[in-house]
Amino acid sequence: MKIERHNYLMIPGPTEVEPEALLAMAQPTIPHYGDDWVRINSRIIAKLKKVFQTENDMFIIPGSSSAAMEAAVNAVVEPGTEVLVELSGFLCYRFKEMVESYEGKVVPIEFEWGEPVHPEVVRSTLSANPSIKVMTLIHNVSSTGVTNPAREIAQICQEFDVILICDTVSSMGGIDIKTDEWGLDFCMCGNQKCMQTPPGLGLVSVSEKAWIHMEERKTPVQGWYLNFLNLRRYCRQWSDWHPHGPVTAPTALYAALEVALDHMLEEGLENRFKRHVLNAKALRAGLKAAGIKLFVDNRFASNTITTFIVPDGIDGKKIRKILEDEFKIMISGAPDKIAGRVLRVGHMGVTSARSWILATLTGIIYACNKLGATLDTGKALEAALDTYMSSTN
Numbered sequence: 001m002k003i004e005r006h007n008y009l010m011i012p013g014p015t016e017v018e019p020e021a022l023l024a025m026a027q028p029t030i031p032h033y034g035d036d037w038v039r040i041n042s043r044i045i046a047k048l049k050k051v052f053q054t055e056n057d058m059f060i061i062p063g064s065s066s067a068a069m070e071a072a073v074n075a076v077v078e079p080g081t082e083v084l085v086e087l088s089g090f091l092c093y094r095f096k097e098m099v100e101s102y103e104g105k106v107v108p109i110e111f112e113w114g115e116p117v118h119p120e121v122v123r124s125t126l127s128a129n130p131s132i133k134v135m136t137l138i139h140n141v142s143s144t145g146v147t148n149p150a151r152e153i154a155q156i157c158q159e160f161d162v163i164l165i166c167d168t169v170s171s172m173g174g175i176d177i178k179t180d181e182w183g184l185d186f187c188m189c190g191n192q193k194c195m196q197t198p199p200g201l202g203l204v205s206v207s208e209k210a211w212i213h214m215e216e217r218k219t220p221v222q223g224w225y226l227n228f229l230n231l232r233r234y235c236r237q238w239s240d241w242h243p244h245g246p247v248t249a250p251t252a253l254y255a256a257l258e259v260a261l262d263h264m265l266e267e268g269l270e271n272r273f274k275r276h277v278l279n280a281k282a283l284r285a286g287l288k289a290a291g292i293k294l295f296v297d298n299r300f301a302s303n304t305i306t307t308f309i310v311p312d313g314i315d316g317k318k319i320r321k322i323l324e325d326e327f328k329i330m331i332s333g334a335p336d337k338i339a340g341r342v343l344r345v346g347h348m349g350v351t352s353a354r355s356w357i358l359a360t361l362t363g364i365i366y367a368c369n370k371l372g373a374t375l376d377t378g379k380a381l382e383a384a385l386d387t388y389m390s391s392t393n
Helices: 019-025 035-052 065-076 092-101 119-128 150-159 208-215 228-237 251-267 269-290 316-327 354-370 377-392
Strands: 057-062 082-087 105-110 132-138 163-167 186-190 201-206 305-309 342-346
Touching (some): 019 251, 035 057, 035 201, 057 065, 057 228, 057 251, 065 092, 065 132, 065 186, 065 201, 065 208, 065 228, 082 092, 092 105, 092 132, 105 119, 119 132, 119 150, 132 150, 150 163, 208 228, 251 269, 269 305, 269 354, 269 377, 342 354
Parallel strands (some): 082 105, 082 132, 163 186
Antiparallel strands (some): 186 201
């Protein structure tokens, strides 16, 4: 495949990849077994645990974040298992479909798109349905730009002895997530968003509580590949030569991931999270000052994805096309219930930077004005720059 042109990816994923990570993938192929690979795999797992802030078992599943999601569902859902599924955005319905495919019983709680999951609703639902054993949660809802209160929800799940499957696909590595401290039983993401490497890996941590739940199931965990009990068995049995599990590891993606992890840890997690906070604030301030309405309240707006309402009388697709044609910048539309009404900007990993934010902000306002709006570019840039200036004082 030859890439015809490259637009800068200011989308909710995948994101831009660092040149060093791309170069790492260009190295000669190495085998996914043997002494050298054992050392490489061990290094990468240790670094992932630091980013996940966990001592739990860590797995890298060749596939995607969806593979990691399904493996978690498969692990703890058997026929008749009641599962609390929050429906606050587009990908929440993926969890619903997965639970149903394993013959679990979905107990849905729906929220307005653009609003967070309310912990008190979780508590009242679990209290009214003591047979619920599992809950699924999207931490950072990429379709709406909302960050859900995972810490509070995890605490409630612990009170009711409920297994929590938490999707952190668009937040891990960009937003502070304390996997062990919060009590996330399954915490998963992909490598293509804040982890800033090309897509293809599902990354997931598994708690001791989750292992006990798997071992005490009435029926065996289904399948062979997306089966954590099977993966753990192979990891242990083959630890001295094939430590990642029974399948072929895409070693080039591992190489890119290790480069990205090294850069994340060199930056420092606290500094990294602060950087994402600052750039999100600057973009939101600029859009608002220009006269564009934000879709999500600042109290629960994501630090990796910003959503805004398309100005009246303007076609969002045309905004995106102008950005791509004239600025070589790609932003995203929104799915399903808010399609055509909302646009999404991703600013995660590499793209959570002042230069990317200011270029994208300028391009959005330019495109809107070219299509008939009367937005104030000066006020937008002044507000964004004031945000940056105030952070250095």
